[in-house]
Amino acid sequence: MTGYTEKIREIAARLLTEGKVDRVIGFRKGTVPMMNQPHYVTSPAMAGELIWDSHCGLNLANYVTDRKERIGIVAKGCDSRNLVTHIIENKIKRDQLVIIGVPCTGMVDRSKVCALVEGEITSVEESDDAITVSGNGFSKTIAKTDVLRENCAVCTHRNPVIHDEMVGEPVAEQTGVDAYASVKKVEALSPEEKWNYFEDLISTCIRCYACRNACPLCYCPTCFVDESRPQWVGKSQDPIDVRTFHLLRAYHCAGRCTDCGACETACPMGIKVREFTKKLNKDCFELYGWEAGLTLDKRPPLDVYKTDDPDDFIR
Amino acid sequence: MQNPYLPYPVRIDKIITETEDKSLKTFKFVFIRPEDEEKFAYRAGQFAELSVPGMGEIPIGIASSPTEKGFVQFTVFKTGKVTSHLHAMREGEIMGIRGPLGHPYPWETLEGKNIVIIGGGFAFTTLRSSIVFMTDPANRSKFKDIHVIYGARSPGMLLYKDELKSWAERDDMHMHITVDGTDDPDWKYHKGFVPTITEKFAPPADADTYAIICGPPIMIKFTQPVLDNLGYSHDNIIMSLENRMKCGIGICGRCNIGKDLVCKDGPVFTLAQLNAMPKEY
Amino acid sequence: MKLIKIDKKSLKEGIDKLKRTYGVFGPVREKDEFEFKALGAAEMPDFSFSNTRMSPKAIVYPQTQLMFTYSLNDADDDCRILKEVPMDERPRAVIGIRPCDALAFPLVRRNFDTPEYQDTFWVKAYEATTFVGLACNVPCGTCFCTSAGTSPFGKEGLDVLLVEDGDDLFAEALTPKGEALLETAGWTAEAGGGAEEKITALAATANEQISSTVAFDNIKNREILELYNAPFWEEEGFSCINCGTCTYVCPTCWCFDIQDETYGKSGVRMRNWDTCMSPLFTLHASGHNPRTKKVERVRQRFMHKLKYYVDKYDNGIQCVGCGRCVRLCPVNIDIRSICNKMNNFDSEACKCETASS
Numbered sequence: 001m002t003g004y005t006e007k008i009r010e011i012a013a014r015l016l017t018e019g020k021v022d023r024v025i026g027f028r029k030g031t032v033p034m035m036n037q038p039h040y041v042t043s044p045a046m047a048g049e050l051i052w053d054s055h056c057g058l059n060l061a062n063y064v065t066d067r068k069e070r071i072g073i074v075a076k077g078c079d080s081r082n083l084v085t086h087i088i089e090n091k092i093k094r095d096q097l098v099i100i101g102v103p104c105t106g107m108v109d110r111s112k113v114c115a116l117v118e119g120e121i122t123s124v125e126e127s128d129d130a131i132t133v134s135g136n137g138f139s140k141t142i143a144k145t146d147v148l149r150e151n152c153a154v155c156t157h158r159n160p161v162i163h164d165e166m167v168g169e170p171v172a173e174q175t176g177v178d179a180y181a182s183v184k185k186v187e188a189l190s191p192e193e194k195w196n197y198f199e200d201l202i203s204t205c206i207r208c209y210a211c212r213n214a215c216p217l218c219y220c221p222t223c224f225v226d227e228s229r230p231q232w233v234g235k236s237q238d239p240i241d242v243r244t245f246h247l248l249r250a251y252h253c254a255g256r257c258t259d260c261g262a263c264e265t266a267c268p269m270g271i272k273v274r275e276f277t278k279k280l281n282k283d284c285f286e287l288y289g290w291e292a293g294l295t296l297d298k299r300p301p302l303d304v305y306k307t308d309d310p311d312d313f314i315r
Numbered sequence: 316m317q318n319p320y321l322p323y324p325v326r327i328d329k330i331i332t333e334t335e336d337k338s339l340k341t342f343k344f345v346f347i348r349p350e351d352e353e354k355f356a357y358r359a360g361q362f363a364e365l366s367v368p369g370m371g372e373i374p375i376g377i378a379s380s381p382t383e384k385g386f387v388q389f390t391v392f393k394t395g396k397v398t399s400h401l402h403a404m405r406e407g408e409i410m411g412i413r414g415p416l417g418h419p420y421p422w423e424t425l426e427g428k429n430i431v432i433i434g435g436g437f438a439f440t441t442l443r444s445s446i447v448f449m450t451d452p453a454n455r456s457k458f459k460d461i462h463v464i465y466g467a468r469s470p471g472m473l474l475y476k477d478e479l480k481s482w483a484e485r486d487d488m489h490m491h492i493t494v495d496g497t498d499d500p501d502w503k504y505h506k507g508f509v510p511t512i513t514e515k516f517a518p519p520a521d522a523d524t525y526a527i528i529c530g531p532p533i534m535i536k537f538t539q540p541v542l543d544n545l546g547y548s549h550d551n552i553i554m555s556l557e558n559r560m561k562c563g564i565g566i567c568g569r570c571n572i573g574k575d576l577v578c579k580d581g582p583v584f585t586l587a588q589l590n591a592m593p594k595e596y
Numbered sequence: 597m598k599l600i601k602i603d604k605k606s607l608k609e610g611i612d613k614l615k616r617t618y619g620v621f622g623p624v625r626e627k628d629e630f631e632f633k634a635l636g637a638a639e640m641p642d643f644s645f646s647n648t649r650m651s652p653k654a655i656v657y658p659q660t661q662l663m664f665t666y667s668l669n670d671a672d673d674d675c676r677i678l679k680e681v682p683m684d685e686r687p688r689a690v691i692g693i694r695p696c697d698a699l700a701f702p703l704v705r706r707n708f709d710t711p712e713y714q715d716t717f718w719v720k721a722y723e724a725t726t727f728v729g730l731a732c733n734v735p736c737g738t739c740f741c742t743s744a745g746t747s748p749f750g751k752e753g754l755d756v757l758l759v760e761d762g763d764d765l766f767a768e769a770l771t772p773k774g775e776a777l778l779e780t781a782g783w784t785a786e787a788g789g790g791a792e793e794k795i796t797a798l799a800a801t802a803n804e805q806i807s808s809t810v811a812f813d814n815i816k817n818r819e820i821l822e823l824y825n826a827p828f829w830e831e832e833g834f835s836c837i838n839c840g841t842c843t844y845v846c847p848t849c850w851c852f853d854i855q856d857e858t859y860g861k862s863g864v865r866m867r868n869w870d871t872c873m874s875p876l877f878t879l880h881a882s883g884h885n886p887r888t889k890k891v892e893r894v895r896q897r898f899m900h901k902l903k904y905y906v907d908k909y910d911n912g913i914q915c916v917g918c919g920r921c922v923r924l925c926p927v928n929i930d931i932r933s934i935c936n937k938m939n940n941f942d943s944e945a946c947k948c949e950t951a952s953s
Contacts, residue, residue: 030928031922031928031930031932031933032737032738032922032923032928032930035928036928037835037927037928037929038834038835038927039831039834039835040831040834058926058927062837063834063835111628115628120646120736120737122737204626204627206650206659206840206841206844206845207840208839208840208841208844208871209839209840209874210837210839210840210841210926212839213837213838213839214837214839214926214927226874226876228395228396229395229396231396234855234857235853235855235868236659236660236855236857236866236868237659237660237868238660265926266837266839266926266927267926268649268841268845268924268926269629269649270627270628270629316714316716316719316720317714317716318680318716319713319714319715319716320663320664320715320716320854320865321664321678321680322678324676324677347677366678367676368666368668368676368677368678368856368863368865369666369668369856369858369863370856371854371855371856372854373881394881394882395881395882396881397881398881408676409675409676409677410676411676411677411678557880558878558880558886559877559878559879559880559881561852561853561854562852562854564712564713565707565710565712565713566707566708566710566713566715566850567851567852567853567854567867567870568707568850568851568852568870568872568900569851569853569870569877569878570878571896571900571904572886573820573824573899573904574820574903574904574905574907574908579712591819591820591821592820592821593820593821593824594886595878595886595887595892595896596886
């Protein structure tokens with residue numbers, strides 16, 4: 001991953017100089033360790049503000065929804081899959097985009113890193129496969145594979161599936177990972193255990209909707225939780241309403257979710273929001289052989305009807 | 316400690332459908348507890364939260380005048396969830412009102428002055444309150460010339476039609492009623508948009524002449540240059556704003572425009588004040 | 597200054613005594629994070645925290661608060677008449693609140709407790725609460741309390757200030773409420789000589805560790821519209837996803853929504869925290885929205901905290917420097933950078949730049 005930053009800046013400057021795009025969307029260095037900020041640059045002189053490291057976990061496809069100008073966008077594997085989904089769902093046109101592909105070896109879960117050290121981390125350095133965190137009186141080098149976000153740890157589409165530029169050679173895709181191991185664990189629970197599991201999972205939810213708003217799929221002009229006529233969902237901390245939000249949102253993402261993990265990365269309360277969407281990803285995979293955002297040529301399974309669609313789950 | 320969120324219970328005494336499209340109804344409320352009417356002492360330009368248990372609350376300008384006793388009156392346009400429900404309610408039903416809220420028109424300043432009331436569409440409610448207040452026998456002598464310019468799309472869309480007629484017959488005020496257009500051969504008032512009528516009939520500007528304007532944004536947008544041309548100082552142009560509200564008492568933080576809360580610091584502002592505020596309304 | 601010394605070993609005894617009189621709240625670890633919770637009979641506040649993830653504002657101002665109940669059953673005499681709900685007005689004590697969070701209470705009081713209206717829910721809960729602070733011996737990198745009206749050992753908003761010194765705690769009662777609490781807990785042993793010096797030294801060390809600051813001295817002198825129309829909002833607001841994180845974790849964000857919920861023939865009117873980041877916040881019933889774009893909402897939040905509040909109350913910014921929004925914003929919008937940008941903004945210089953470029 002070393003050198004990606006320079007390459008991104010170089011491409012961004014070139015695209016802007018040549019007038020191929022009006023802006024380039026990427027990340028800039030955050031103000032706190034292990035945080036970067038989605039950012040845009042509009043002139044070659046600004047290209048130096050862009051960076052890339054293992055803390056670019058948000059999904060930048062979220063920032064092109066319904067935009068009208070020509071955009072250069074930095075995209076790791078999952079971001080590129082959401083750009084595909086966006087194009088299929090008419091949220092952006094392919095010819096508006098110059099996709100700057102970033103082969104990705106996974107993003108780091110900040111909370112996992114923090115849990116490994118005592119004291120506040122004040123600086124972070126990164127090499128290809130390790131990060132070194134230091135603070136008052138400590139310094140620790142951690143293998144990236146030990147602190148990857150859970151979606152990254154099981155990701156099998158690290159390379160952009162669609163791109164116009166590439167910032168490096170493709171990386172080897174992971175093999176032999178069980179993408180749905182966590183779902184299988186939940187599936188094995190009794191109904192009561194499942195209930196308790198999910199109740200505990202969302203017990204700290206403050207309904208800030210960071211998960212929804214960080215998700216490129218959640219672009220509805222008015223989300224069902226925000227509708228007032230009729231008001232489908234109450235607005236309080238009543239567990240019924242909190243549950244309704246999480247479950248329905250997940251269903252709205254069925255067959256569309258790329259497991260990019262932006263929802264979990266964004267959640268201020270550390271809720272494993274993917275536990276909901278992941279189950280539906282698994283169902284879509286098992287029923288329809290479908291993984292979202294891999295091709296522009298096919299519509300998502302819940303968008304289309306085929307006479308031989310499996311229906312044995314309808315009882 | 317008085318709970319400021321607790322409405323006074325009221326009974327819907329009378330419902331009058333005001334306009335031909337039935338989108339505007341006037342509700343006359345009577346307080347269930349007579350002492351609440353005393354507590355609800357208001358002045359023209361203030362508003363109240365109409366509170367329908369199970370539906371919510373809506374801020375609505377008070378259309379009755381403090382000189383009218385025994386009831387309070389609101390004219391409500393059917394738009395959202397609460398107003399739609401309210402329009403389906405019947406005489407005799409119980410609900411709540413909370414108020415009076417916000418600042419009235421600046422009556423201390425307005426006393427002894429010429430007053431020009433300019434209203435459009437359904438934003439004529441607190442203006443009605445003001446006209447009834449000023450033309451009350453006890454108050455008329457406190458004001459100099461009173462002009463009223465009021466327009467609606469068509470004759471059937473005018474509010475308070477009977478009162479308009481009686482005001483037009485008075486010789487102690489100048490009524491300029493107008494409609495955008497009509498093919499009614501018996502229409503005896505003006506035709507034309509409010510800004511045009513204002514240009515023709517508004518009295519010349521001087522330090523003793525104040526304009527109070529309420530209306531749809533488009534009317535305000537085109538009336539303001541007219542008043543500018545006539546030389547009205549922005550301190551002498553008084554407007555009433557609306558924004559989404561919940562508490563109505565300056566606490567819930569929703570209706571701010573810059574540092575001012577429309578509910579508590581407004582809804583009445585002079586144009587001079589508004590010029591220094593963001594256009595977030 | 598009268599200083600009490602509490603041996604940490606006897607802390608439990610005192611807190612147990614307090615629990616007989618007060619509802620006691622304190623920091624506890626839950627799922628790897630600290631939060632303020634009502635302490636159960638066996639629970640103790642855990643002082644090994646830096647600060648809690650959520651601010652303790654919910655102790656006085658819960659995220660969801662019941663306001664009234666009503667009946668929609670025509671057979672009931674009080675059908676469609678809202679009824680007040682008895683409030684829990686028993687004394688409560690917050691043990692271990694940080695000075696920044698404590699300052700937030702008198703700050704938001706300016707909103708909830710005004711000469712014209714008292715928000716009874718907030719005011720009663722506030723008056724029932726005794727605030728026992730815990731000084732920050734080790735502030736963190738996102739703290740900027742020293743430039744936001746308080747300090748790691750700040751006392752404003754507190755009834756008692758506790759200072760940790762090894763196995764001991766020093767306690768200083770700052771108000772009669774605080775004295776009563778110490779009395780109730782049986783914490784009456786006077787600290788010996790040298791305690792005051794120790795505290796001064798600890799405070800100095802803590803102050804030195806505050807590494808970030810905000811400046812807002814110029815903001816007051818700028819016109820609202822000058823800052824409102826500043827060009828940097830577009831860029832600073834770009835990354836915002838308009839979630840409610842910053843507003844919900846903030847100890848000084850006070851905005852709320854009022855909602856009715858009906859179940860069958862009866863229901864409740866309640867209020868819930870709301871967030872100016874949501875387009876719904878300002879959406880008129882007509883469909884008109886004075887703040888349609890996210891950048892307008894980002895600007896609103898910062899203008900409110902750093903300009904409108906400053907102008908309205910002439911009492912500093914609506915921020916206590918706790919750093920929660922900095923740590924938890926999913927997209928790293930940093931109030932410190934924004935505040936400094938606003939403070940350094942000069943529209944004249946900006947015009948010249950544009951003209952020359």
